[in-house]
Amino acid sequence: MSELWSRIEPLLTGIERPVRYINSEWGSSHADEPYKVALVYPDVYEIGMANQAIQILYERFNVLQGVSAERVFVPWKDMADAMRSAGVPLFTLESCRPVSECDLLGITLPYELTYQNILEALDLAGLALRSKDRTDADPIVIGGGPCAFNPEPVAPFLDAILIGDGEDAVADIVAAHRASIAAGDSRSATLAALALVPGVYVPSLYEPQIEGGEFKGMTALPGAPTVVRKRVLPDLDDYRSPACPVVPFMDVVHDRVGVEVLRGCARGCRFCQAGMVYRPVRERTPDSIVRDAISALSCTGYEEVSLTSLSTADHSGIEEVLRRLTRRLDGTGVTVSLPSLRVDAFNVQVARLLGGGKKTGLTFAPEAGTQRLRDVINKNVTEEDLLRTVNQAFSAGWRRVKLYFMIGLPTETDEDIVGIGELVSRVFLAAREVTPPAERGGMKVAVSVSTFVPKAHTPFQWEAQIPFEEVRRRQSLLRSSMQHKGIDLSWHDSQVSFLEGVLSRGGREVADVIEAAWRGGARFDAWTEEFKPSRWSLAFEAVGIDPTSIANRQRRVDEALPWDHISVGVTRAYLRIERDNALAEKTTPDCTFDGCTGCGVCGSSLVANVLAGERRG
């Protein structure tokens, strides 16, 4: 049945984890329709299969008349090398067809450090790396996902990029492409037609204007919209959560069925890109969540369902959902989980509803060590909230808590760093106080500290990221301020954060660096053991770009930014006001609890928050 299988199979005996390449999973779709889509995830199978968007888009494409979508993951180094030596091109999992024979390649942009894997995939597929070098015979290569909101660093590699929600957009993209195929359009005419699909950005129709070495903005060529507005699904309940997602044989990351209970978050944390770009908040109704969770569980046979979103406990009907689900699943051994919890007492109740007898660990994200800095970032959590929550959790039997913090936030001083150490000490003592002496040995407070990376479309998009020498100084200050036994401290690599900063706010010129790094051997940089900073330094040097001028430079608020032609609905004026509020240490409330804060999303896209009930303030 499969074109390449007989050539792939002999390669599987000499490589790690052949299960990545064998397909045949429950729920996979083996239709053979005339219009073929390859959904490419720029990492290995076990990472890509944890991505809910892949499951959603797989279903959305496959329900379209005359369309079959298949999955493609980047082969791990051993397999990629074996494929290159055997002359086997990148293949789709389901039918083992060469990816280059598909009509459309949809590439997920999940995280900046996977960018070089896009090139690895294109190269293995035998396609030209740059859009401008591809021919009429090649598939259309379209990107989309979390990193699409500043697409410039990867823009030259992609023919088109979908900004925003994909559920509705995929049908429009396929329709536009099929119409072009039927009309016998050239590649450039096809791209021009795609540029008219709402939410679709075609980079070749935009030219960066550079004056005196400074970026002055993008000019849209005739026919292309000046600003590309993100696609927004007005109501999440317009589509069911995938009723029968693909069930991997392999033990993948997040090996469970996910039901997205809400999209968007209006808490307004000023460092958080997701909180700005996925607005407005759209909740599914409790009825549809319970229905979709139960049907996906019975169709997949999974032993766990996760209720996913940016902030699940904010759902106005979360208690009802959890009570109904835990009642339905009682006695089956099937569990319900939530990805993250906010710091408040309500969440301990939520965790109790979830856990049954299990008390694995709770995770909270105070993000900053002092109230002043938490006000700067609009993380509306007080020390009192945190201590009360920890007290309740440890009283209820939890013995492990994980706390997330960031260093390098705007306006941060040494006092804020030392404040993290002090806050953690108080958390530890609060936990200890309510833990019986005999059980204190099992207590654990884990502290994970990442380095702040300013992101596009946030109030901090103009800020300088702190240089990594400074990151190291602050890390060592933090280490010396945290000395309790029973506290586990871990860091994110400062060099990874630096590169993430360059790739997330860079312009189109950064594409040359990504290509040079890939040519120098960079693959799978999101994997700690694979990340080699030297490959990137060499690439920056070869291309002649100073990465610190992207990551560590304070921008003027009136400066043109590489993502100004991409609109997420939140206005630049709002971001500036939020920046001023941050510097004035003034907080802004959440519009799903209080009134409108004027971010601009609801006005610009004719959408609004969709709440299933009243939120618990």
Next chain:
Amino acid sequence: MAESTFRLRVKYQKAGRLRHLSHLEVVHSCGRAARRAGLPYAVTQGFSPHMKVAFGPALPVGTAGLGEYLDLWLSSYVPSGEAFEALKAASAPGLAPVQVKYVAEREPSLGAALTIAKYEVVMEGGEVLAEGLTSSFAAIIAEGVLAVDHKGKPKVFELASALPKEPDVCTIKERTTVGLAVRIGERGSLRPEALVKAALTRGALDGRIMSVTRTELLVEQDGSWRDPL
């Protein structure tokens, strides 16, 4: 285990592309198939309740199995034909039930009961290879012991016990098939590839292993071998 459970023994195959699954992947996937089948599986009591299921000896990644076993405890009786059909409908073809039967609770566990495994090793090579293998096997058996390298550590097998039957070698066209039976002891079993590789080395033979399949798992009783169903 609570008294009111029913022990359903499932004979299943791990074949085709799915022979590349690891034992852990097989365990997870069979559990999910049982849930999809809607069978009233029993759940263990305790801190972390889970499906009550037990598996026979593990198969390595890449080795197929035509008659593998698991015991699944059900909390209510489902006619075995119905349970079989439900499981089959909920399984991928490469990892699917072949036969099911209820067995008594007092029967020993699969791990304890299944002590004989029959394998088929298919190799590239014709008559010359077959003759060479036959004489190498005879020489190895005559020595009585075989030392093999297992994950970097030497492991010594007493062949009188580990290899209860002399290997069969037969050739069709340019393919040679070695049929052999090994005994699964407390300290593991002789891997068929290890024996074949030892024979290749001993006879300075050329031959590439194309596939390894465990064809049967059997129970030893009073000197004879029987099917566990």
